[in-house]
Structure formats: C-alpha cells, structure tokens
Amino acid sequence: xxxxxxxxxxxxxxxxxxxxxxxxxxxxxxxxxxxxxxxxxxxxxxxxxxxxxxxxxxxxxxxxxxxxxxxxxxxxxxxxxxxxxxxxxxxxxxxxxxxxxxxxxxxxxxxxxxxxxxxxxxxxxxxxxxxxxxxxxxxxxxxxxxxxxxxxxxxxxxxxxxxxx
Amino acid sequence: xxxxxxxxxxxxxxxxxxxxxxxxxxxxxxxxxxxxxxxxxxxxxxxxxxxxxxxxxxxxxxxxxxxxxxxxxxxxxxxxxxxxxxxxxxxxxxxxxxxxxxxxxxxxxxxxxxxxxxxxxxxxxxxxxxxxxxxxxxxxxxxxxxxxxxxxxxxxxxxxxxxxxxxxxxxxxxxxxxxxxxxxxxxxxxxxxxxxxxxxxxxxxxxxxxxxxxxxxxxxxxxxxxxxxxxxxxxxxxxxxxxxxxxxxxxxxxxxxxxxxxxxxxxxxxxxxxxxxxxxxxxxxxxxxxxxxxxxxxxxxxxxxxxxxxxxxxxxxxxxxxxxxxxxxxxxxxxxxxxxxxxxxxxxxxxxxxxxxxxxxxxxxxxxxxxxxxxxxxxxxxxxxxxxxxxxxxxxxxxxxxxxxxxxxxxxxxxxxxxxxxxxxxxxxxxxxxxxxxxxxxxxxxxxxxxxxxxxxxxxxxxxxxxxxxxxxxxxxxxxxxxxxxxxx
Numbered sequence: 206x207x208x209x210x211x212x213x214x215x216x217x218x219x220x221x222x223x224x225x226x227x228x229x230x231x232x233x234x235x236x237x238x239x240x241x242x243x244x245x246x247x248x249x250x251x252x253x254x255x256x257x258x259x260x261x262x263x264x265x266x267x268x269x270x271x272x273x274x275x276x277x278x279x280x281x282x283x284x285x286x287x288x289x290x291x292x293x294x295x296x297x298x299x300x301x302x303x304x305x306x307x308x309x310x311x312x313x314x315x316x317x318x319x320x321x322x323x324x325x326x327x328x329x330x331x332x333x334x335x336x337x338x339x340x341x342x343x344x345x346x347x348x349x350x351x352x353x354x355x356x357x358x359x360x361x362x363x364x365x366x367x368x369x370x
Numbered sequence: 371x372x373x374x375x376x377x378x379x380x381x382x383x384x385x386x387x388x389x390x391x392x393x394x395x396x397x398x399x400x401x402x403x404x405x406x407x408x409x410x411x412x413x414x415x416x417x418x419x420x421x422x423x424x425x426x427x428x429x430x431x432x433x434x435x436x437x438x439x440x441x442x443x444x445x446x447x448x449x450x451x452x453x454x455x456x457x458x459x460x461x462x463x464x465x466x467x468x469x470x471x472x473x474x475x476x477x478x479x480x481x482x483x484x485x486x487x488x489x490x491x492x493x494x495x496x497x498x499x500x501x502x503x504x505x506x507x508x509x510x511x512x513x514x515x516x517x518x519x520x521x522x523x524x525x526x527x528x529x530x531x532x533x534x535x536x537x538x539x540x541x542x543x544x545x546x547x548x549x550x551x552x553x554x555x556x557x558x559x560x561x562x563x564x565x566x567x568x569x570x571x572x573x574x575x576x577x578x579x580x581x582x583x584x585x586x587x588x589x590x591x592x593x594x595x596x597x598x599x600x601x602x603x604x605x606x607x608x609x610x611x612x613x614x615x616x617x618x619x620x621x622x623x624x625x626x627x628x629x630x631x632x633x634x635x636x637x638x639x640x641x642x643x644x645x646x647x648x649x650x651x652x653x654x655x656x657x658x659x660x661x662x663x664x665x666x667x668x669x670x671x672x673x674x675x676x677x678x679x680x681x682x683x684x685x686x687x688x689x690x691x692x693x694x695x696x697x698x699x700x701x702x703x704x705x706x707x708x709x710x711x712x713x714x715x716x717x718x719x720x721x722x723x724x725x726x727x728x729x730x731x732x733x734x735x736x737x738x739x740x741x742x743x744x745x746x747x748x749x750x751x752x753x754x755x756x757x758x759x760x761x762x763x764x765x766x767x768x769x770x771x772x773x774x775x776x777x778x779x780x781x782x783x784x785x786x787x788x789x790x791x792x793x794x795x796x797x798x799x800x801x802x803x804x805x806x807x808x809x810x811x812x813x814x815x816x817x818x819x820x821x822x823x824x825x826x827x828x829x830x831x832x833x834x835x836x837x838x839x840x841x842x843x844x845x846x847x848x849x850x851x852x853x854x855x856x857x858x859x
Contacts, residue, residue, distance in 0.1 A: 314570040320548040321567075344378075344432040345499040348487060351385065352503045355480050358392065358473055359510040 216253055219246035233279050241272045258331045374431045376424055377438040377490070380417035380446060381483045387413030388476040388483075395472030403470045407457040407823065410475040414457075414482075418450045428855065434554050435493040444698060444852035445489035445621045449614060452705050453482040456610035458827030459713045462720045463606050467515055474514060478610060481507035485618035492629075494543045494553040497622060501539070501586075504618060505532050508611055512603040524602025531585060531595040539582025545575035546630070555629045563633035576638050579626060580645065586619040587675050588668075590648035597660075597668040601726075605719055608664060609712030612671050613705045620678060620701055624694050625856070627686060635686035642683050643779065650676030650786040657793045663726045666793060667711055670752060673790055674704055680783050681767045684774035691853040692770035698849035700767050703759035703838050707751040710831030714745045717824055731797060732804035742801045744832050751835045753794035754787055759838030766846070 223242035230236045244267040251260035338346050375382075387410055395403065421443055430437045456478055464470040480503060487500030509532060513525025547553055549571050550561035562572070581592065588596035600608040631638060653673025660666040678697055685693030718724040718734075718741060735742040751758035764787060771780040838845060 311574065314574050315545075318549070318568050318571045320571075321551045321561075321565075341433040342435070342495055344435045345493075345495045348496070348499045348503065351480060351483065352499065352506060355477065355503060355506045355510070358477060359506065362471075362473055362510060363513065363516055 213253055216246060216249045219249055221246075234276075237272065237275050237279060240275070241268055244268045244272065258334060376427065377429075377431045377436055379420045379424075380450070381486055383413050383417040383420065384479045384483050384486075388479040391472040391476040391479070398472075400470065403472065404461065404465070406470075406472050407461045407475055410457045410479055411454050413479065414450045414454045418447055421446045421450070430492055432496070433493075434556070435496040436487065436490045437492045438490065440848075440852040440855040441621070441625075442486075442490035444848055445617065446486050448617055448702055448705060449482055449485045449489065452610065452614050452617065452709065453478055455705075455709045455713075455827050455831060456606060456614070458823045458830070459609055459709070459716050460604075460606040461823050462821035463604065463716050463824075464514075466720055467604070469515060469604075474511070474607075477507045477510050477514075481511070481610075481614065485614055488618040489621035491622070492555045492625070494547060494555075494558075498536075498540060498543065500618075501622075502536065504615060505536060508532070508615055511607040511611060512599050514607055515604050518602075520602035521604065522602075524599045527595050527602075528599045531592075535582050535585030535592070538578050538585070542575045542578030542582060545571055545578065549575070555625060559630045559632065562630065572634065573637060576631060576634065577641065580638065580641055583619060583623050583626075584645055587616050587623075587678075588672050589645050589675050589679060590652045590672070593649065593652060593672045593675075596672060597656075597665045600668040600671075601662060601664045605664065605712055605716045605726075609709045609716070612667070612712065613708050616671070616675065617701050617705060620682075620697060623682065624685065624697060624853075627682065628694065629856075632686070639683055639686050642679055642686070646676050646679035646683065646779075647782060648676075649673070649679060650783060654786040654789045657790065660793075661728045663715060663728060663731070663797070664712075666728070667708070667715075670790065670793070671704075671708060673786060674700075674708075674752075676786070677764065677767055677783055678704075680771050680776075680779055683776060683779065684770040687774040687776065690773065691850060692766075692773050694853040694856075695846070695849040696763075696767040696770040698852055699842070699846055700763040702845055702849070703751070703763035703835070706831050706834035706838065707748050707758075707760055710744065710748045710828060710835065711752065713824065713828045713831060714741050714748065717741050717828065720821060720824065728797065728800060729807070731800040733806035734801040741828075744828055745801060746798050747832055747835060749794040749797050751839070753791040755791070757836075757839045759835045759842075762839055762842050 220243055223239045223246060227236045227239035227243060230239060244263065248260045248263040248268065251257075251263055391406060391409060395406070398406075424438060425440070425443045427438045428440075436442075457475055460474065460478075461470065464474060484500045484503030484505075484507065488497055488504060491497035491500055509525050509529040512528045513522050515521040516525075546558055549567045550558045552558050552561065561567070584590075585592040585595075596612075600612055603611060627635075627638060650673055653669050653671075653676055657666050657669035657673065660669060678700055681693045681696040681700065683693070685691075685697065687693075715724075715726060718730075718738070719726070721738065721741075724730055734745075747758065751760035754760045754764040756762075768780040768783055771777075771783065
C-alpha cells in the first residue's frame, strides 16, 4: 500500500508536536501522556513504511507496557504532582538558534537526498525480518540481551533499599 | 561454525563470570565478598589466554559482523588488562565506602565485553549494540556510590550526554546506511569510494559521526561532561571510565575513518584538525586552573585525546600505517599511566581522609614515600619526560604527524605538551617540596590497613609505564602488526 505525501506530513506532526509538548510540560503526568501520544505517532510512521510488525510491537511494547510503567513510576515517587523545576535552564536560549540552524541544514540536505537503501524495496514481511534477525544479525540480537541485563542490574542497584554506611 | 565461536570465546568467558558474580553475590555475607574481585580477574586471565591463542587467526564471522584479526587481538588484550587493573584498584575502596558488591565487578566485565565487541565489530549494528552495552554499564559505574549526591550527579550527566551522543552517532550511521545500502564497514567503504553518492548527505553523516565520537572520547567542544563525571564517580570507577571507553571508541574511530571513510579524508581531516586543536587547547589550559586532582586528571585526559586525534589526522592523510600504530601505542601507554595516577588517588583515599585536592599533596613524600614515588613516575610519564612510556608514545605520535606532512600541527601539539608539563610537575613539587599545613598533616596521618590488590595494581601500572618507556619494541611491533593486518581495509 502506498501512502501519499500529505499523509506523511500529518503523521510527522503526530510525532513531533507531542514530542515538543513532552519536553515543554512542567508536570510529569502531562509529559508522560504526551510521550504516549508520541509513541503512537511513531507507530503510525511504521505503518506508512509498510512495517506492520514494527508498528504492532511499538504499540504493544512502548504504548502498552513502557508507558504504563512510567506512569506507575511517577505515581510511586514523590514528584507525582506539581511543577518540576528545569535544570540546565540558563542555556535554553542558546539551544534554540543552534537547534533551528541544525533543522534548516538537515531539512535542506535530507529533503532532496537520494538514498540507495530506499531504491531496493525491502519486503518487511515478518518471516523475512525473523530470518534477518536470527541469521545475519544473530550476534547483535543476542548481545542486546546483555544490554537488558545491565539495565536490570542498574535498576536494582539504584532502587534497592539498604541502610546507609 | 566452530570458527564463529572461536571469535567470541573471550567474551563468553567474561559473560559467564559476570553471571556467576551476580548469582553468588546475594548469598554471601558482607565479609565473604572480599575476593570477589579475584573471580573477575580470574575470568580475564583465561580470556586473555584465549585471545592470545587465536592471535594468528584472520577471518570475519557472524555474517561479517565481527572480525578476528591482529587489530582485534591487540585491543582485546589491552581492554582485558584495563579491566584487571580496574578490579585490582577497586576492592578496598568499595569496602571502605560500604558498597562492596559483586554487581560492580559484573558491570566492569559486561562493559569490557561491550568494548571488545566495539573493537572487533565490522558491522554497524554489532558495533552499536556493543557501544550501548559499554555505555549503560559506564553510567551505572559512575553512579555506584548512589548515596553520594556527586556520584548520582555524575551518573545522570553521563547518562544524558551519553544518550544524546549515542543518538547522534546512530543518526550518522543511519545516513551512511541510507546512502550505501549496507551495514558492513567494508561494503560501505567500497560503495563510498566507487559510486557517486549524494555528497551533501555524506558530509552530514561525517559531521554527525565525528560529533558523536567526540562526545564519547570527551573531545572539545563536547568534553564538558568529563570533569564532572570523573570527579563524582567512585575513584576506581573513574580510573576505568577515563581509559576503557576511550580505548574502545578510538578502535572504532580508526575503523570508521579508515575502512569506511578512508577515501573521503579530504572532507573529514579539516574537521578533525579543528577538533584536535580545540581539544588540546581546552584540556591543557583548563587543567592548569584545577585544584582538584580528579578534575585535573580529567582535563589532562582531554588534552591526551587531542594528541590522539592528531595521530588520526596523520593516519588519514598519509598512506603509511604510522599514524594508526602511533594511536595504538599511545593508548597502551595512556592506559597504564592514567589508571596508575587514579590508583594513587584511590590509595590515598583509602589510607587517610583525602579529598582529592592538590593542597593535600603537600609533604606527601614524607608520609607516603611509596605512593609519592609512584605518583612522581606517573606524572613524569603523563608529562612526556624520558625514559617513561609517555615520552616514547608522544615521540612516535608527533613523528607520525610530521611524517604525514603536518609539521605545524606537531609543533602546536608539542607546545601544548610543554604547557601541560607545568601541571603535572606541580603535583611533584607539592609532594616533595611543600610543607603541609597543620590540619592537612593531621588529616593525612596514615590510617587503616593496606590492600595488596591495590599495591599490585599500582605496581603493574608503574612497571608497564617504565617497561614501555625502556623496551617499547614488542608493543610497538604488535601495534604496527595490528594496523597492517586490519581486516577489511
């Protein structure tokens, strides 16, 4: 299924506007909800690229699981209500022109770029994805489990209750 | 198939040891955790042996995802040595601060696995997963003393800047994939040098890659995190973080910029010259202003990264292997002297109430003559004074820069190196020629027992500095061999 350019712009707006809102909101709950909207937008991007499996897993894992976890984490920590002060705040005005300049340059170059990876239409059928993942990219795929293990160790290390020395 | 496994046996050994550490740690009483570091060290030794046994192999495996070649062997051995040193330095310090946990050693081992994958990867996907594994463990090591505000601050800063750096790097890698249609280093290199690609996108990709790597190795203007992280992290972890990730990142930089972007050196050399000069300038001048020794060492490591970037420019410009092999030798020397210098700070923090400030070094030679002597050797080496490893490393490095036709860059490098001698020698002056103030003297009274692990680690680092300075031949040959037989170029 081919999607037209206007559809892409609508979907892109669905990603970018919530992403900006998420950074701007001072209330963590609002930020979390904006983030969920952003995740849904990313799933829509995958749909326009015909990557249905990625879209489904994006919805299941990010929108379904991770968002709920983050909402729970906010609920269980002290800072669930009230505005949170931004740190790094003093440099915000310098970041704006830098980010704008970067956006202009990237937009100008990438908007007209020709990507050879896009020339050959890849078939992102689930079976092909699986054979890529378990053949060519088996090693990084397995290695990713160690990244998750390190993340789990970190969670326990940072969150476990223990008496101070 | 049997080849595939040969290439990752050392990694598998470290992973197994990390899992064992995690499993047995909860069942041990606090005093039983002494010696856990030796479990980690004992995993590194057979891993190093298996790397050594496969040293003459030359093949790529896992669908051309990782290479086993002399280059990988050199870096894996160096990284394993760094991991062993880091574990030797740590135990007493962790115990003194009530954080002697098996998790610490498991994190060091997993970070080392990530670094070894980064050094041997020849595929963007494999490289990136290795990078993330290393990075995640690094953030956690920085925040390991989590009840200290400084440590948590270090961890958070490292995490935020590091995630952005990873994202920028990933963006650059995605663009490379986009214009070449491959994730394999060699195929990307062939595509770039033989087909006419969209050169604007290529330039953007180069800028993003350079920016991301500059973050990872703390090169200007993306160096800001380094002093805060090294200051806040537990000192033995800072020793590891200031060396390991840089070695792995430089291994990847050499591969990225010679195998993939070797034909595009006209585009990236000017950029790298600017980054290198800025890095040396900021590192050398800011280190002059520091009174905190960990911050001083952080800025000094930034200056060293600047010198290393000079050799990369030489590697890109000339067709000889001098530049790349100078990087390898310099990394080995840097690893020994930097870990040793941080190790002395660990020793002082263990033995007395020591706050890492320069003023507390006054009169140290009388109170801790051994530590002061070791520190003096290491400072001489960091300053690049013969007959230490630091001198020869700088000598080869600047020689390669001159050989590539950049005599003016070498002159700038030597000038900054002279400036940097001031803050290294200042430490020696304080230790040997200054009288301590009364309260500083009271605070620095020796207290507490010795740690043989730490003494062994310091001894090994110092010995390496001296041996590399007097007998550089074997390591230098290994470095040249590693660069000559790099797979895929």
